[in-house]
Amino acid sequence: MCLLYEMHSLFIMLGAILLLFVCFTVLMAQPVQLPHFVKVNIGQSVTLSCITERGSAYCYDMMWYVQYPMASFQQIISDRKYSTPSERLERNCSLTIRNVKANSTGMYFCSGCSIALNVFGNGTWLSVTDGSSHSPTLFIVRPLDNEMKLRNVTTLICMVCDIPFHSVMIYWNISGTITNGLMESRLSTMKGEYCMTNQITISAVTWNEGTNCTCIVENEPGIFFTKHIWKKDKTLGILARIPGAVSILVRIIIFLLFVIIILVTCLLTRIQLDSTVDLLIKGSQHS
Template sequence: MILFITIMRFAKYLLLSFMVVQVQLFLHQLQSFLFVNINDTAKIQCSSKKQFLAGGITARWYRRREGEAPMLIKGCSDNQNASKVACILEGHNLTLAIYNAQRNDSGVYYCTNSYITLTFDNGSTLIVGDSYTSSSWVLTLAPSPHGLLSPGTADLACVVHGVSNLVQISWSISGDLQEQGLMRSLKAKDGSFLFINHISVPVDTWTSGKIFTCDVKFNSSGKSVKKIARYIQAPARECSLYIVPLAAGAGLLLLVVSLSLVWTLCPSTLGFQPRVSAPPASEEPQGGILYAHLDFDSRNRNGNTLQRPARGKRVKP
């Protein structure tokens, strides 16, 4: 019995010790986005409440690419692949250095402690090179006055199409920077990416007339692309009073046009007989007999053609 109590106390002590270590070694990353040029050195920082001990660093770095699970990149307690990646210790800060950075080094990097269960913070997004291509474009999507999905919130989205790598997407409301939205991505057959960044705001904020700006940054040196969205008030209800008269007028006009076509193309359908157009009246006076449009081929018995009077000539009785 005494042995059992001793074991339980020891287990409780170990559990409390692990909980203390977990609190003291909580790791935090302050860099949300980091842009570097190709062949430069990328430095991703991680901080801890407790000072890292030289020779006893247990932190690990993981990288997650689009569409992939997190993968271990560097264990700070080993010297593997030191020419490419290295852990640099500076008091409470631990830096992952990536030398000669390339496009495939882009991704979201997480700093974690191997003593505890793997729990990832928001991470630091590293973007190497320029993600802009000739087919890149940015579009904002906003709800219509009658298209709010829920009564309390309005959903907006920023769509970035045709990019070769990760991009930085941020939102601001009338100049006030907001937190990053929820990111979704799709990869096309040609290797390009489509990113959709989604935010939800209260309906009162959306309908207040404030300007919502989506800011997309593709590289470290180029200018960002900004697209705005703004609530447009629905037309006044009085406009609906004109819908019925306009619809009736359009129907009446269609009926008149239809009757006109029937009158022209098939008048017998309406009970009218078509009139036969009389030939145009001659301009000659009507004092005598007029032989017009008579073209008889008169020949005598010998086959000689008889001379006939000219058309339209008046013959005296």
């Protein structure tokens, strides 16, 4: 009996070790998805790649999922629009999407399925456009006075809409200093457009000095869009929008114009006064 009990315990231990080995093999066999970003036009077809390099996973173990912006995670079922390789022992388990629509934009994942675990790939972001080139919409939210009074700092928020989010870079130029800021990864909608934000905190002194703060968006490599903001001087209006030496020059010119206007006014008044005196003198002579 003792021998049977020991053999039974040994079999249980070997089974547990084998199960752990299988689990670790599956964990190491993470699918590799390439490329990380794909951009296509409406009506085209696209193939997303998913390769299993290690482990026991083949295409018959693979499933595809998609997460659309502002939507939940959902499984893709093969049909006329979606198709996967017919050879089930393939290692390249691609997904072909035919006649893509505007609402096909999203993050696509392949997943190796086993008895106990699902191992997801790194994901591919599919961006669907209408083929026309257009600029993203940039908007900077002006800071709150209460924050400056309470914390002696101010927060600037740059909102960027109508862009392929997973390929865009957003950062700030604060008076020549480049900083990344804090990116908001959650997508939001604004009039049907997908938007994301990047915020930065600067000191109240920097803001009150009229420092030029620029939000920079790199939509594609080498293609930049910018939006500027600075504190406006309520007493000088548009002059506060002109930074640095140019502002000083404009102020000097306005001062000189003001002086010239005063001198001209005084001169015209003197001429008018002299004319009046001449008329009075001539009138007294005639009488």
